[in-house]
Amino acid sequence: MMEDDKAVAALYAAMDISQVEELLQKVMLYADLEGRAIEK
Numbered sequence: 001m002m003e004d005d006k007a008v009a010a011l012y013a014a015m016d017i018s019q020v021e022e023l024l025q026k027v028m029l030y031a032d033l034e035g036r037a038i039e040k
Contacts, residue, residue, distance in 0.1 A: 012020055
């Protein structure tokens with residue numbers, strides 16, 4: 001999904017764990033909404 005794994009790893013390294021968790025929640029929400037849109 002993400003083409004530039006090194007950039008992603010650098011972003012994770014720059015964030016504390018609460019920011020990473022928040023980002024993951026947003027990604028999962030977006031993926032869920034996108035999946036529902038495709039189903040319709």
